[in-house]
Amino acid sequence: xxxxxxxxxxxxxxxxxxxxxxxxxxxxxxxxxxxxxxxxxxxxxxxxxxxxxxxxxxxxxxxxxxxxxxxxxxxxxxxxxxxxxxxxxxxxxxxxxxxxxxxxxxxxxxxxxxxxxxxxxxxxxxxxxxxxxxxxxxxxxxxxxxxxxxxxxxxxxxxxxxxxxxxxxxxxxxxxxxxxxxxxxxxxxxxxxxxxxxxxxxxxxxxxxxxxxxxxxxxxxxxxxxxxxxxxxxxxxxxxxxxxxxxxxxxxxxxxxxxxxxxxxxxxxxxxxxx
Amino acid sequence: xxxxxxxxxxxxxxxxxxxxxxxxxxxxxxxxxxxxxxxxxxxxxxxxxxxxxxxxxxxxxxxxxxxxxxxxxxxxxxxxxxxxxxxxxxxxxxxxxxxxxxxxxxxxxxxxxxxxxxxxxxxxxxxxxxxxxxxxxxxxxxxxxxxxxxxxxxxxxxxxxxxxxxxxxxxxxxxxxxxxxxxxxxxxxxxxxxxxxxxxxxxxxxxxxxxxxxxxxxxxxxxxxxxxxxxxxxxxxxxxxxxxxxxxxxxxxxxxxxxxxxxxxxxxxxxxxxxxxxxxxxxxxxxxxxxxxxxxxxxxxxxxxxxxxxxxxxxxxxx
Numbered sequence: 129x130x131x132x133x134x135x136x137x138x139x140x141x142x143x144x145x146x147x148x149x150x151x152x153x154x155x156x157x158x159x160x161x162x163x164x165x166x167x168x169x170x171x172x173x174x175x176x177x178x179x180x181x182x183x184x185x186x187x188x189x190x191x192x193x194x195x196x197x198x199x200x201x202x203x204x205x206x207x208x209x210x211x212x213x214x215x216x217x218x219x220x221x222x223x224x225x226x227x228x229x230x231x232x233x234x235x236x237x238x239x240x241x242x243x244x245x246x247x248x249x250x251x252x253x254x255x256x257x258x259x260x261x262x263x264x265x266x267x268x269x270x271x272x273x274x275x276x277x278x279x280x281x282x283x284x285x286x287x288x289x290x291x292x293x294x295x296x297x298x299x300x301x302x303x304x305x306x307x308x309x310x311x312x313x314x315x316x317x318x319x320x321x322x323x324x325x326x327x328x329x330x331x332x333x334x335x336x337x338x339x340x341x342x343x344x345x346x347x348x349x350x351x352x353x354x355x356x357x358x359x360x361x362x363x364x365x366x367x368x369x370x371x372x373x374x375x376x377x378x379x380x381x382x383x384x385x386x387x388x389x390x391x392x393x394x395x396x397x398x399x400x401x402x403x
Numbered sequence: 404x405x406x407x408x409x410x411x412x413x414x415x416x417x418x419x420x421x422x423x424x425x426x427x428x429x430x431x432x433x434x435x436x437x438x439x440x441x442x443x444x445x446x447x448x449x450x451x452x453x454x455x456x457x458x459x460x461x462x463x464x465x466x467x468x469x470x471x472x473x474x475x476x477x478x479x480x481x482x483x484x485x486x487x488x489x490x491x492x493x494x495x496x497x498x499x500x501x502x503x504x505x506x507x508x509x510x511x512x513x514x515x516x517x518x519x520x521x522x523x524x525x526x527x528x529x530x531x532x533x534x535x536x537x538x539x540x541x542x543x544x545x546x547x548x549x550x551x552x553x554x555x556x557x558x559x560x561x562x563x564x565x566x567x568x569x570x571x572x573x574x575x576x577x578x579x580x581x582x583x584x585x586x587x588x589x590x591x592x593x594x595x596x597x598x599x600x601x602x603x604x605x606x607x608x609x610x611x612x613x614x615x616x617x618x619x620x621x622x623x624x625x626x627x628x629x630x631x632x633x634x635x636x637x638x639x640x641x642x643x644x645x646x647x648x649x650x651x652x653x654x655x656x657x658x659x660x661x662x663x664x665x666x667x668x669x670x671x672x673x674x675x676x677x678x679x680x681x682x683x684x685x686x687x688x689x690x691x692x693x694x695x696x697x698x699x700x701x702x703x704x705x706x707x708x709x710x711x712x713x714x715x716x717x718x719x720x721x722x
Contacts, residue, residue: 238505245468245472255464255468256466257469258465261469262470267473289459289465
């Protein structure tokens with residue numbers, strides 16, 4: 129069973145490695161959405177190396193696994209190196225992202241071991257996660273359901289249908305993590321429709337809310353651990369305050385970074401600096 | 404078996420699911436704030452496995468998907484035009500796409516086929532569903548003509564772990580299949596009157612119209628066949644075409660837009676595939692919504708698909 133717990137120093141080193149690997153994937157597969165994937169590196173790292181998610185890489189459909197529904201499919205390429213590292217597939221697959229014959233595409237699909245649902249179209253993950261959480265409760269299972277969603281997905285009406293549903297149906301086994309990187313495809317979210325204050329909206333729908341710096345390994349560990357052990361009947365939301373394009377100065381703060389690609393030379397320089 | 408002579412398809416379907424829920428605790432029934440008399444029993448007796456998600460068809464589909472991923476058999480119940488069109492993308496992503504990779508027993512049960520909600524107007528008329536649902540890979544599409552078939556399909560729905568759509572009529576219709584033993588769901592159609600040189604091919608309510616018209620033609624000495632297509636996808640083209648290979652004229656009848664992927668296209672596609680070219684008369688709605696107020700019969704008249712118009716089309720046909 130994969131339920132690794134590492135020291136904070138080790139976790140930070142792992143996150144740095146994931147960031148570098150994600151950049152290296154982008155170098156070979158510039159079709160990947162690099163800025164979106166860099167904002168949730170620490171979230172994935174803590175989920176899988178911080179002892180939060182229970183899983184079995186040799187048996188991805190293991191009944192007692194915790195369920196992770198990745199709603200922001202395009203922005204989860206940073207999960208590829210983690211899956212390879214944990215043994216879901218061989219590391220050599222990382223060299224073939226977006227190449228003919230590879231199962232690792234620009235936007236991940238459930239043909240990839242470790243991905244549960246189809247995630248390319250935004251705003252579906254939370255509703256599906258509600259159904260999974262309901263199903264686990266009906267089976268009297270203790271497994272947890274985590275849903276990772278981008279803040280931009282909050283513009284989808286179906287997300288709010290699910291937010292209402294989870295609160296009403298006391299889905300305490302459900303934790304939504306919002307990768308609140310504040311940038312959509314064309315602009316800053318606050319310039320499109322300002323979603324703030326987000327915490328009050330969730331509280332009003334009977335969710336337990338936590339806000340956290342989404343790049344602070346220590347705080348992420350703490351809050352995810354708390355939520356994992358929470359046996360209450362309110363659904364949890366963790367609003368992870370993140371930076372889209374984190375670690376790449378040219379991308380950070382650029383409202384159009386969603387569609388920006390990095391040149392191979394740029395990536396080599398970045399990795400050199402990071403190392 | 405329910406014994407009433409004229410009950411609704413939805414009550415027959417729900418009664419069957421209700422009976423099964425007593426012995427199968429892996430069934431969930433979800434609705435988008437939509438009912439039926441039989442549903443009152445179900446939601447009273449299975450409170451823990453009945454959920455009204457509210458007027459929220461998108462979430463209806465998404466929550467159903469999550470439950471199905473956990474191995475439950477799920478019924479998602481709503482008005483036909485809303486469950487198919489309001490939530491089409493959810494159906495595409497979570498039933499059609501995901502259903503190609505994982506076994507998902509999700510049964511979309513839509514009520515209000517065609518213009519069965521006659522006076523409610525075009526928002527409630529459902530004329531596109533057969534075409535758009537048929538378009539989706541990994542989706543089975545059913546259109547029963549009576550409550551007996553609806554009951555048979557409910558039984559089938561529990562057995563087959565695939566995404567399915569059931570298009571049920573909003574009104575009670577007289578039984579057709581009450582005297583037909585051993586209905587073969589896999590065949591997807593039933594020959595109700597043996598085809599001659601002419602065959603009327605209907606689905607849902609229009610199968611009743613086809614039978615009426617066949618009777619009227621029989622009264623003037625003209626024998627025509629009648630086939631009911633109750634499953635539009637998958638469609639058993641070769642067997643179907645064999646059963647109408649003697650026909651020079653085929654008349655399709657549907658409460659749907661014609662020439663756009665519904666029953667007529669299923670039939671013409673099957674004929675073309677098998678290299679047959681009988682004359683085809685397509686009866687249905689012609690690329691226009693119906694804002695006029697009227698009962699079903701009047702709406703058919705307005706759309707040029709009343710009984711008289713159909714008879715005329717058949718009798719003055721060039722063949």
